[in-house]
Amino acid sequence: MGRLSGKVALITGAANGQGAAAARRFVAEDARVVLADVDDDAGKALADELDARYVHLDVSEEDDWAAAMAAHGPVTVLVNNAGVLHFAPLHETKLADYERVIRINQIGTFLGMRAVVPGMVEAGGGSIINVSSVEGLAAAPLLTAYTASKFAIRGMTKVAALELAGRNVRVNSVHPGVVDTGLLPTALGGQPVDLSYVAKRVPMRRVGRAAEIAELVVFLASDESSYCTGSEFVADGGVTAAHSLSSFG
Template sequence: MSRLPGKVAVVTGGARGQGAAAARRFVAEGASVVIGDLLADEGKQLAAELGEAAWFQPLDVGDEASWAELATVVQERFGGLDVLVNNAGILHFGALEETSLADYERVVRVNQVGTFLGMRTAVPLMRARGGGSIVNVSSVEGIGGMAMLTAYSATKFAIRGMTKVAAMELGRDGIRVNSVHPGMIDTPMISSALGGVDIDLSPGGQRVAAGRVGTPDDVANLVLFLASDESAYCTGAEFVVDGGATATHSLAGPAHDPRRG
């Protein structure tokens, strides 16, 4: 049985990576999906792959007018909105003292302002449908900090906080708001932040309990649960999908198994 029958969803940053994985899962589970992204070629290709249930809409998440255009498309084409996945995000590496204001503001505009505008846009559309689910994609860097990620961590902590406030305000409207906190996931984001350099993530995967790097599908499975009515009593909460990265702390070394010498 489908888990999202008749639902209408918007997935930001939906052209590739985690967003594309979520869009595919949603369509497979009976939803119609609007893929919002600035990557037009990849977004259109994905929408064509998914068929009539998908639509690509150019979206600059940090721009109010762009969100207004998306809202009009969602209403006119699909009749409303049930699910919003605020997935769009960018990464910037840099020591605190070497991070320019322009770089900091660029990350805030996409990650933090984009999430704010997305939620604000979704509320009247969802309220008209009698409720809905907003899934804000944060990060394990929204739970604990990491060196060289001042701007990124700041925005991911902000998303965590905004999620809780929105959940408190919107619960009586039947709108649930939760945050998802991925760990190291095999997407193009890290490579893009480093100028397109190919990065071997496998050493990082060996440091977590699961012993591997996560996949976009790992995140999509959790996002699907939060989008569906299966999570009807979940709101204002943090859901981690990190292979066990947050199960420990910086003083813990590799687990020693005496059977292995």
């Protein structure tokens, strides 16, 4: 028996990075896992490796969520992990780029929560884990759209937690700091990113690993977190404990 035995989990953005790390841990803890992504080749390959299921799911599309629920039935754990990052100064941020980030990060989270709630209530309970960011707690330059989306996820999490608390559905947000997942290179057009400079600015003097965030997500999916809802769980190496006058270089 694993920590997630009897749980049926859907993880978005599960083909790579943080989502893939969570999928591996969920399977190891005996959950029945549905991997959801738009990267079909990587998603199917990982699902085959883990003996899990895969579904093509563009989280920003209402019809895709309906199809996923129809194909795989009610889930008792949802990890809203899919997300994109866009760098640009405010005055150079194109509306199309802003809307893309909001549609995937924010609207995708909203649609996911809405899609799974009826099944969770019918099943007698569940856990929704919304992946926000430290940018959902404080701002960073060049990240107007991303920060807006991650603050919104933080707020939606609390509303949903209050509405669903009496129905045994828990809703929490996870706020990673800089994690080596490949999200940064993708946002920068595929160019390599040296994270050593960022690591010097983290109190723990290193960036995070996807597997470390996955452990936190497993805890929130499990019954070990049965009294946790509407909360923010931060894993950032101490970054948000500091203020702008602090120096770790």
